Amino acid sequence: MRHVWNRERRRRPMRIGVHRYAVSIIARPDDDPAEIDTIRNTVEVIEVAVPSVRAVLLIHEALHGLLDDSGLDVSETMEERIVRALAPRIAAFLKDNPAAVRELLRMLR
Ligand SMILES: [Zn+2]
Numbered sequence: 001m002r003h004v005w006n007r008e009r010r011r012r013p014m015r016i017g018v019h020r021y022a023v024s025i026i027a028r029p030d031d032d033p034a035e036i037d038t039i040r041n042t043v044e045v046i047e048v049a050v051p052s053v054r055a056v057l058l059i060h061e062a063l064h065g066l067l068d069d070s071g072l073d074v075s076e077t078m079e080e081r082i083v084r085a086l087a088p089r090i091a092a093f094l095k096d097n098p099a100a101v102r103e104l105l106r107m108l109r
Pocket residue numbers: 060064080083
């Protein structure tokens with residue numbers, strides 16, 4: 001059975017460092033298509049986006065969380081530039097290299 005987050009509207013966990021985030025695919029009320037809250041440990045991604053866009057949005061927000069967790073002192077502008085540059089490339093890397101991703105996951109068990 002295919003798993004669809006947005007139909008189930010269930011929160012799924014995502015770990016960033018020692019923190020566990022609740023990920024929701026929802027109808028967001030404003031124009032911001034995604035958001036991470038590093039205080040409440042939540043990530044929301046708009047449900048109307050096509051799956052590949054949702055994937056990039058989720059990676060985008062995860063990168064914000066990773067940078068926050070890293071403690072690096074980068075300006076908001078620079079952080080956004082880094083995240084926007086990397087998110088679609090990481091998504092493409094994951095999609096284009098399934099064997100390498102499987103091997104990486106096997107090595108990290
Ligand atoms: Zn951002």
